[in-house]
Amino acid sequence: MNIDWSEFLAPVWISVKVAIPASVIVFVLAAAAARVMAHRRFPGRTVIETLLLLPLVLPPTVVGFILLVALGRQSRFGRLYEQWTGQPILFTWGAAVIAAVVVAFPLAYRTVKAGFEEVDRDLEDAARAQGAGEWQVLRYVTLPLASRSLSTGYMLGFARGLGEFGATIMIAGNIPHRTQTLPAAIYTAVDGGSMAMAWLWVGAALLLSFLMLLAANRTR
Template identity: 50%
Template sequence: MTVPDLSPLALSLRVAFLSTLLAAVTGIALARVMGRREFPGKSAAEAMILLPLVLPPTVVGFGLIMLFGVNGPIGRLLEDWFGIRIVFTWIGAVIASFVVSLPLMYQSVQAAFDKVDPRWENVARTMGVSEWRIFRKVTFPLAWPGILAGLVLAFARGLGEFGATLMIAGFIPGETVTVPLAIYFSYEAGRTGEAMFWVVLITLLGLAAITWLNGWRRKTSRRRGRE
């Protein structure tokens, strides 16, 4: 078996990394706002964040085409103002991965923030510490195990995204073909060996991530058990 072109792996890692970064920033900010503020329409806003979790990826992809397509409101704006095209580019793959991984990140971060005893934050306030410093030095480090779990989940989801990516980014070799797309189209073309190569590689990557996270969690929970 010859080693296939590795560009799908490089693209998948780039897409998963960038979408995880976006999901982390957005998920942390949203979890913070939703956990602390009450406003009209909060339940509806939360449902919108979580919706991609229960929708088929093709529905998410369809929605993204409607928004980011050349005739979509955001797509047209981006193309007219900045000359940026989303559909059939790797940026589309990043957006698809971001939308499907955001709910996982949001849920993990929200659960992690809920676990931080509010008394720690209150003690810090009585010491005259600003809200931003409390977040950086108390809330965030104490919520870190849950945030890390969210990051791993979001990265894995981004790495494995197929349906929405295919719809918005299409199959353009070297430009939008991620590992899941490479597996599907190699198999479809009868190149079973090549499909197998990608299957084994992505399975090993997933196993490594889960093993590392579990080991890290056990170490952390042992340390916390002594506190």
């Protein structure tokens, strides 16, 4: 079989280009949310945590539909974004990143929150008793002690963002060389009967996901 390497590499590169910024955003958001939810008790906490974890159990197409309504041209955000940038946010690389962030966030959040909950509160209190401020406690005590969970959360977020399909199709589409990620390319290849190319993309997806999960397990 003659392989068009540019055709093969395009979805691989788009998936990586989506997963990297998405995993960084997920890491920051998950760490901030987990820090608050792990150590604070307040009214409505259970409801808020349920909402944070909801994309983990919802069908990806449901998540995609909600994002489609929230980001479309008929929404306030969609109109403001289009006025600001001159183009709609839907069916762009940015839309694929948003889909990856939403579906990957709950997985990273649960992992990071578990790490924060395992940090000995007595160590944090001891640091405060020695005159450390909250930022110093976070930087020199909490984050180092939770570093394994933070690393694992980032890697799982990357792997989940890499494999997102349903929500991505809904708001970013399946445009070759623009928004066609690996899962979408595999679906298109199978639908068109190009099984050999589908196998190549499956192999690339398996390799990337395996490497990230291997790194996550070694970190843990």
